[in-house]
Amino acid sequence: MDLWYTEKQTDSFGITAKVKRTLATEQTDFQKLDMIETAEWGNMLVLDGMVMTTEKDEFVYHEMISHVPLFTHPNPRHVLVVGGGDGGVIREVLKHPSVEQAVLVEIDGRVIEESKKYLPSIAGQLDDPRVEVKVGDGFMHIAESENAYDVILVDSTEPVGPAVNLFTKGFYAGISKALKEDGIFVAQSDNPWFKAELIEQVIKDVKEIFPITRLYTANIPTYPSGLWTFTLGSKKHDPLQQQRSAELDSKYYTEAIHKASFALPKFVDDLTK
C-alpha cells in the first residue's frame, strides 16, 4: 500500500509526501496532532493538518527565527519563546552563550511530549538547565510579564485555532511591555504568495508599536510557497546594523544571509509600505 500525506495549503494547491508510517495521531485539548514518518523529510509534525516541522528542513525555520534577533541584540540574556513546543527554537537560542534563561510557553503539552519522543534531534535541549518549560497560554504569560525579556520569539501556528490571539495588536503591545528597553521580538508571519493580506496587517500593527519594524524571509520547502516571512519589531537595535559577529554551528544562517534576508522581492516589499 502506498500512503501519501497531502496538505492543501490553499483551496487549490498543496504538497504531497510519501508516508512510511503514522507514528501518532490524536486530538489534544487544543488541536489535531499527527506525527508521520515520511520518506523525504524524516519525521514530520502536523498540527490541524498543517506541517509544523520536519527533521530534514527544520533547521531553516529554527535558525532564522532565532539568530537574526539574537545576533542583533548586543547581549541577549533572557529569552522567551511563545509556542514552539517542538523545541527547535530553544535549541538555537541556547547556542548563544550570553543566554542565561530561555522560557518556553507552549499551550499544548502534548506537542512537547510527542516532540521529545519522535523529534529528539529537535526537542533534545528542552531539558537543559537554562530552559524553563511552561505549559500554558502565551498570551496570558505575555500579559503578566513586564520588562522581563531581551528577546521574544513567537513560534506560533497559523492564525486559526489556538494561535488566533497571537496575531493581534493587543498581543504586540503586550510583547512590547514584556520586553526590556532595548528588546527585540520576532514572529513568524506566513507567506506572501497566499497570505499577502495577513502580512500587510501584521506589519501595519507592529509598526504602530515598535519604532523599528522589518520583514525578512527564508526558504522552507515544506511550508506553503517555500518562501516564509518573519516580522521583527525592535525598540532600539536595527537588524540591518548587526551587532555581533556570527560564529556558530549552523546550516542556513550566516552573516551574509542575515543581511540578505531583509532584501525583499519587490512584490513582498510592496506589502510593507
Next chain:
Amino acid sequence: MDLWYTEKQTDSFGITAKVKRTLATEQTDFQKLDMIETAEWGNMLVLDGMVMTTEKDEFVYHEMISHVPLFTHPNPRHVLVVGGGDGGVIREVLKHPSVEQAVLVEIDGRVIEESKKYLPSIAGQLDDPRVEVKVGDGFMHIAESENAYDVILVDSTEPVGPAVNLFTKGFYAGISKALKEDGIFVAQSDNPWFKAELIEQVIKDVKEIFPITRLYTANIPTYPSGLWTFTLGSKKHDPLQQQRSAELDSKYYTEAIHKASFALPKFVDDLTK
C-alpha cells in the same frame, strides 16, 4: 469531478494543483507537452511531467535569469536565449533598451506555438522586431557561434530528455567561445534540496572555464523545494559589483535582490566550495 495535477518532484515528494481544465496535451517530437488551466496558478506549461512555468509565478524565474546578468553587463546588445520557448526570458531581455538583438533557439517549435496560444502574457514579445526565433538545437547553435553574444541565457528543462547536452562541460566551453570577450552567461541549475550533486557538478565545470563563477537563488513556488539556483559564468564583470542601476518594471528583481540573491544559505554555499 475534482481534477488535480500532481507532480512527483522526487520519488517521495511533490506538489498538487487543482485543474480547471486541460487545454492541450500532446507528444511532440521531443517531449510530452501539457497545458493546464489551474485554479491557483493560472495556465501552466508542463513538459515531461515537470512544471516549466505558470502565469502566476513565472515572473520570478524570468526576471532573475535575465536581469542579474543584464544589469551586470555594462552594455548588453546581443543576447542569446537557449531554450525558453515560452518567451518569458525574451520578454525580460527586451526591457533593456541597449539590447539590439535577442536570439531564441528553442529545439521544440510546439512549445513556442502553444505558449503563444495559451500564455500570451509570457510569449507576447516573441514577435518583437528585435527578436529572432530559431527552432533548432541550442547545443549546435552554440557550437557554430563565435564572439557573437554579450549575454547567453540557458533556460533549459532538467538534465534529462532534450536538455541533457546542456549540462556538460563541452557546452560551457562552447558558450565561452560564443560569448564576446566580456560576455556573461547564466544557466538555471535546479535546487539544492533534492539536486545538490547536480549543482556541485555544474559549479565545478563552469569554474574550470569562467574566471568568475557564482551561484544565486530565487524563490519559485511551483519548482521543487521553492528554492531555485542559477549559475553565472562571467569573463570579466562581477555581478557583485553591479554595473548599472536598475530602473525597470519588475515584480521580483530589485537592486537589493540582485546583491542579496548571491548570499547563499550555508548548506548551499558549501556546494560551491
